[in-house]
Amino acid sequence: MVIRNFRKKALIAGLFFVLTGSLIVGAGLAAGGRDALAAGPSKPWYQTIWIEDGKIVVSLDFLNGSLFHIRF
């Protein structure tokens, strides 16, 4: 199967997911998520977003290393 205008569609899909995702995150944070995310060191390994020292951390730890890690 050949998808026509593949790159354009991929761009639209990518932007769509980023926007929808950030809307969900924003809505969650607005609905008191800050408290919910303050998990501390006891958080389960599969939790990829939490708040540490007042900063939001998005991270995925993998085999003692971090595959992806940003904090803001």
Add this chain to the structure above:
Amino acid sequence: MDSQLKKGLLEICVLAALAKQDSYGYQIIKDVSQVIEISESTLYPILKRLEASHDLETYSVEHNSRLRKYYRLTDSGRRHIADFLDDWKAVMTVIDFIKGEVHHD
């Protein structure tokens, strides 16, 4: 003869030379050169192209204590010949028409 036409004809001649039985380089040259001029250097690109398009395949057989490369016609090659003959039926009709018209004058 027009070189483009000759190229196309040579390709089919090489395929036809393999239709009855598998053959090797020199035998192909001998068979084909009965009807149309062909040399080693023209045969080589034709064999390469036909092999790339899967119209023929190669295998080696030990012959007089050396490996001789044989060429075998594939089903695709047979179809290629059949398509060519079909096309030429149409061409022949055109040629008959041309001949007929010229002879009227």
Add this chain to the structure above:
Amino acid sequence: MTEKEYLDALNKALKWLPKPEKEICFNYAREMIEDRIENGFSEAEAVAQLETPGQMAKAFLEDRGSLKFKFSLPLNSGLTVILLVLGFPLWGALLLAGLMVLLAGFLIAGCVPFLCVVLTVSLLFVALVSVSASPFVMGTVSFTAGIIQFGVGMMALGGLILAALGASLSIPWFKSAVMKTAQNLRSLFFQEVKKW
């Protein structure tokens, strides 16, 4: 001409070809000679029936669509040679510096496709874990945290699509840039020889 002489001459005429390709042409010509010998011709007759090594090589090269390159610095007069030797400290250093700048440029430019690929892979894992684990986070941590994590997964998925798109655009671009520069560099010193 003997078979060996013929093949040696062919080998020489094909010296520009990479070895595996040369081997194919070489085997073909040898095949043709030996087929004839088996058909009762003497070695000399068999070779004589073939086209000259030059014609044969030409057919091989033309079929391959190859070009011959010739080193073409204007070294025709003694003066230019002397100037080149005397000036080496200057132009040698400049040439080296130029090549280094070029190399640095490629290293920097090469980071873009590399980064895109790395980002694609890591975001793939983030997206997979975030989305698939969000129900568990809802259960063990809190419902809102699970929702937020799901949102993070969506963002990672989008980011991964964008990074993959970036890689698919920047890799061919980088490749063609390298090829073009290599061609340009070659044409500085070598000249295409179409007739021979």
